[in-house]
Amino acid sequence: MTAKVVGLRVPRLEDRSLLTGRARFVEDIGLPDTLEAAFLRSPHAHAQVRKIDVQAALQVPGVHAVYTMADLRPHLTSDRLVVALPSATIKRSLDRPVLAYDEVCYVGEPIAVVIADDRYIAEDAMALVEVDYDPLPAAVDCRDAVKADAPRAHTNAPDNVVAEFNLKFGDVASAFDGAAAVFKESLRPMRGGSHSMECRGVIANYEVATDQLTVWSSTQTPHSALRLLADLLGRDEGHVRVITPDVGGGFGPKLVFYSEELVTAFAAIALRRPVKWIEDRREHFLSTTQEREQYWDVEIAADNDGRVRGVRGAMVHDHGAYTARGVNVAFEAAQTLTMPYDVPACDLHVRLAVTNKVPVTPVRGAGQPQGVFIMERLLDRVALEMKLDRAEVRARNLIRPEQMPYSKPFKTRGGVPVVIDSGDYPQCQAKALAAASWQDFPQRQAEARAQGRLLGIGIANFVEMTGRGPYEPATVRINTSGKIHVSSSAAAMGQGTKTMLAQIVAEQLGGDMSHIVVTTGDTATSATGFGGFGSRQTVTAGSSAHAAAVKVRDKVLAVAGQLLEVSHQDLEIVGNEIRLKGAAGLKVTFAEVVKASMGTAGFYLPGGLPPGMEATEHVVINDMTYANGTEVATVEVDPDTGAVTILDIVIVHDCGKAINPTIVEGQVIGGVVHGIGNALFEQMLYNDDGQPLTTTLAEYLLPTSTETPRIRVLHHESPTPLNPLGAKGVGEAGVLPTAAAVVSAIENALGQYAVTIRQSPVSPSDIVALIAAARTEPAASAIIDACRPGR
């Protein structure tokens, strides 16, 4: 009955313009007479601002304006960007000022903006803005920041703990009292960034005649940007339009609304000229949100057979200087810990520490990679100490398929019960072990060792929360040309969203994707929506597109049946034609059907149906759907240099029904490689004064082609019953298990030195130091304090 497009490896709609240099990223949008902005940023991690003098900057030829908060304040409804997600655990609001005025709280915080003929002149003038700072002590390391006598990250705050909560379930005391063994660990994932290859950027244009503000932003959340712009500028939403042009990667931080978007829009209104601001990479290091730094002191209780009885402990989460999103990174890290496993008891105390560093919000994974890292490190410890196979320990604790749907004894931040809907975790692990020849590895390891080579293997399981609801709308409309227009508030940032939507719609409407035009991320084409984050759009927007396409399909068939004077049940849609099954000659085109459905003045509408061929759906799915997988990494370590070579990564993942397996594999592999960065390279360093030490791509290392192994992706398909497509999200899957699996493999390779790796990333110098420490002080495996240079 329906076409077969969903599930196929069809070419992407997005590719041609991107491959020919004719795409339109935000920096590529050229409006006549555009001015360019440069932001003056704090050079101090923490300081009082005594005075800002912009007079010299204003004298520079080509400068049109210099604004500080004092200039903006009369035109805005608030001094601050109120964006935090609600949570009862937040003790006080720490919203970012639009521009800092009395106090700066991290290096990179925007304090003034220069608008000039071009960026060159704007930066010349920016150097002439004089700011009188009175430096203050900074809270840098979040472990120190939670201490009573720590310097306050914000001068007037009673302390640096902005939120705290417990994740508690089961009888933890009994779990630990009755345990055969208890192991304690201190573990620390480090701070990193998203580093989309396109930095942030915005161009704003104000049309006086229509009082219309149009803002193109490299954002993952155009509708949220629209609401904030309208609220802060005191404008009606109908007079603001936000468009996401081609976006050069998002990976989380672009879901946040930033000062630069508001200030650029304000400048366009004030100056009656288009104004553009494009973030450079240094600014991206200094001002775009980051995450992952957490310090965990945890213990795990196990029975003799390696069955986990409970987990308990405390975590301090580096929140950065302001609340730019909420508690979600810390919250999801804590929840992720036990997700794939049947753990009866847990008690985690989590504190979110404010520090004088770039604010923390989700980066691909949003706390989940940390949760996976902690749990998998603990399970490795159980296996090692109890002399059990690491995979076997996991197999004994994984949620079994007959337990699905499996209710976790906790709820999401939004109060929705966490019910894992589907999946076969033991089967995924078994597939991964087989593909990686886990069973034979000790033999390969021994053979390599005989040649003086150190090989290691590691494993990690993960469950990814996907498809965060409640909905994402989609509209399907067939025009009188016969073209099918699909529009959605879903935001595309490189993940093939347009192709995904086109496949789902084509499945219902003739199967020919060349008839489909997709618009995403434009607030003019959809009144409401959330955007791209949390691996949610295929589930939410995909389901809405499916439902809308089914509605349009039913109507197309009804009207065509009327025109052809046959029963709609005897019709089929092939390409852009609706024809009588088995009678090739009797047919009408989309164009004819749509024209008929528009009606003729004075005549009945065909079939008595409402006019036009359009449907908008907001399919509401409150429950999240949970993807999962297992990764096995094989590495070689050179104990003299500490160099790690990843020899192989196998990842078996289950995202339910894959709409386009090629795109799914691309998402998984890309996530794995981000995880390799988290395992081996990526670390945002600060000195004790809060000065960032890694502000170029030569200092902060991203994985390049020569460090990246061939990654083998194997699919396991457990369709979710929660949506009509059976699809789960996949955007963050690969990053979740990778640091855990790679670090496990490195530790395994260094088995003869009996080192314990408690951090990610782990650099070559860390590895050399770990080996040296283990040699001089066996058993007391050292922690290398990598985030404090010079120590």
Place this chain on the structure above:
Amino acid sequence: MTVTRKIAVTVNGLRREAEVPVRLTLADLLRKKFELTGTHLGCEHGVCGACTVLFDGVSVRACLMLAVQADNHAIETVEGLAAADAPLNDLQQAFSDKHALQCGFCTPGILMTLTEFLRDNPVVSEEDIKIAISGNICRCTGYQPIVEAAMQVVKARQGNPS
């Protein structure tokens, strides 16, 4: 204050003239003066490779060169690989076939790097290609499909389509 100079540059085979500030980068010349926005700026400090163009046939970082240095030289950009209405060239098509791009921001730089590399090295291994693109950062694809796309071109140009 701004000193300018007249320059003439051949861009994608077309001779173009401009009067430019001496501090204007080659990337900004291409993007702003000539409206060839396919050359992207990912770091502006010469590491990410997104702005790679060919300068007299040799790959360079357009963010690290000045426009005046291009005076009387030939520049090739991604826009020169296929005309607006023409079919994709073999390398571009291979990228699409192998899903070697996602957001596509780094893609023009990688295409130009590989255009030079495969022109000069028609017989190469996967490892050679990895080394050739090691100066281009991609955050989306994990590089593997890019290597596969390049290998497809290598094989096809040798008459053995994969």
